Amino acid sequence: MDISIYLLLAISVVLFSLTSLLFFSVIIIRFRHRRWTKKVKQYKKDLLPPVLEYLEEGGDISNLEKYFHNDKSEYYAFVKIVTNLLSQLEGPDADRLQELLYLDPIFDHYYKLLNSRNDIDRVKACIYFSHVRLVNYKVIKKLEEFLNSSNMMLVFSAATALMGSEDVKIRAEALNSVAKMKGISDMALLELFHKFHSGEDDQLESEGEVLKEVISNPSITPENRALLILGVAERGYYNMVEFLLDKLKKPIEIWDNPDVLHALIKAQGEFYNVSSVDTIRQYLTHEHPKVVIAAIEELSDYGSEKDLTTYHTLLTHADNEVRQAAVFALINNDQNESQILSGVPDDLKEEIRNIILKFKTEKNDQ
């Protein structure tokens, strides 16, 4: 036979074997998964009653340890039960339930994963520790180590877990580490920021204090700083109002950035801080359109009649979004179409009319 036929025959045999191997792998994986699911289902069936009994009648949590037989699927099933219940409970019941996650076999298992060299195992451990109240010093130390990792997933999951700490400084450090990261998305940072708040209103003040440091960190990108400022205002850290207003009054170095200034102005509006009006007014002539727009938007709500002249002047601004914001501000302050159009150069009148129409449509739409 020709050599090419031998070659093709060999390839055919290899491919046939590979096809069979893949097919049988699929079947084996399916069987293994079924067995695992069955096992987890059984564990859940066995473990749920004692968990509920513990919740209803109390008792020593170590009694639950006898249900474990050093099997990963048991731990998985147990954590799943507890976290599912946790998502439906609040207050003291939730606290007592959280204690269950500290059962020795479970804790030891995840602590081992935390100390593993494999990032995937570490992430699994971080996800587990994000459900528990973080009090163990060794765990916290390990999680803080992960904040310096180059693996963004590990950093984020470690930071998320650290948000379970009662120590506001630890939480701030975690937030700081993520905010410094290049390439972190605004949504991820926002998610972490909302986890930063402990849920206890009496912590708002201390949280506000440490947030001042986080936001002032020069290593944070302007975009992330701006996002944190907006988050602070939305969450209602009122002890930061004056701090942020000061930065707006004297925007030097890291604060002198269009994104940051825009956020600082918006934050004052969100805080309903009427005393910031004069400061914001200075930004109507700022060189960056984004800053001017923020100033117009806030003054449109909290400004006075004397700003109307400025809005009229801004109708001829070089940037069309500034012109649009000025039109919206004038309508918002009860100026009618002819009042708005008076003094507008002829070549801009058509555009301004369209903006007025757009505003009305949006208003009706709302």
Place this chain on the structure above:
Amino acid sequence: MNEIRAILQEFVNFMEPTSWLFIGYFLFVNLTYILLVIISFFYIRQQQNYYQVFNLKGLFNSDLYRPVSILSPAYNEQVNIIASVEALLQLHFSDFEVIVINDGSTDNTLQLLIDHFELYEIDTPSDLPIDHKPIKKVYRSPIYSELKVVDKVNGRKADALNAGINVSRKDLVCSIDADSILEPDVLVKLLKAFMEEEGVVAVGGIVRIANGCKIEDNIVKKVDLPKSYLGKIQTVEYLRSFLFGRVGWDYLDSLLIISGAFGVFDKKAVTEVGGYLHDTVGEDMELVVRLHRHFKEKGEKYSVRFLPEPVCWTEVPESWSVLGKQRNRWQRGLADTMWRHKKMLLNPKYGRLGMLAMPYFFFIEMLGPVIEIFGFVYFLIVLFLAGFNSSFVLLFLTVSVFLGMVLSITSVLCEELSFRRYPTLGNIAYLTLYAFLENIGYRQIHTWWRFKGLIDYLKGDKEWGKMVRLGIGNSQTQKQKNKIIDRIKPAGYWFVVFGTGLLVLLLVVHVLIDHSLIPDIFSIISSKTGF
């Protein structure tokens, strides 16, 4: 007869020097596929392992996250429209709106919507940054404040989507087909792409086949394989295309396609590039390529992502003619996109896109059918003339079939390791069987459709082609109503499928006889019958 043989022999002689082209192309294509499979296999596992990292909880307490507008263009969709919109309104997400764009339907689509949702007219937006056919009216529903219906002059899907983008008031726009079924948590899952990375401008999710599934109130209750041959074959195709094609390209940061049936885009980015293109039949791919080109040329950091976890279920055609038209249109769309963005091809300025993705789509996906058609014809003629060693031919065919199977089964394996949507072992066995069967007959027909699509593109055909929607779950009932003539039509396709199967069988028997593994049945038959 001798004359025909002489002509064919001449053709074979003429093609002889190019035989290495076919073999080289075959190796190149399959090597590329194998590389994509390997990448996807590991990447999908990695994604699964990190899946729980970004769980969205706090974000929904904020007004600073990105809300979504779902754009559902509808043209003569009266069969499905109400159930489809009702299901969209039940999605689990904090802040979203549903915009149905009635693209000049000639049936009852609009009236059904008006009656069912008690729609009332609102002002038509005046600020329309993207160009499209005129909007006649815009409606809102007092029952669902998040529902808007746009009634516009017919202008095809791309035009309808542009109108939807103009009307939308959210940061992200999600384009779907009117008959797409989104899983309730699909938006939350898709949003993870925007969390994982900064600068995401588009994200696609996996499209799965709804034919055969048990569907109630436009929600997939039980997953099963389609009943028909074509449905099952397409299930294998879709798994392969999404679980190793798109996952692989996503890993390489070079994803060029986000399915028109399901994709989320950053509204600002889409508006910046001018929205969907009107005069193309491949508007989904064209938009993604244009986004890539735009941001590459601007030098801005951006990304286009594919996530295999969020699922959109869609009805696929189960008739040969409709499927043929669809594939023809896909090929024309591909060719059109390649032509419009030819500047990117092999252009290092566009990085991996120019040097990897574009050449792949140009040489393998676009020109592939041309080479394959010539290959098939050459193969048949050579076989007819028996000028070739039959063992070689059979082995070459075997290698080609097994390679196809390895690729398809790897996607089934990826599915099994990650999502396990197909619940029974019977499903797995069927998928494996059809991974084999698709190589015999269907693949050749599919190549012909794509080849014809390319020719039609060169002829300037920009027709969408009529897609017959039976309505998911209605296929069986409809089938019974079909006329006899409609049943006879696909006979030609079945002839090719069975013909190819017979040819392969004859080849196997021939080889077995050659090697004296079985008696020479051909001689026995001829001696007994006298033929």
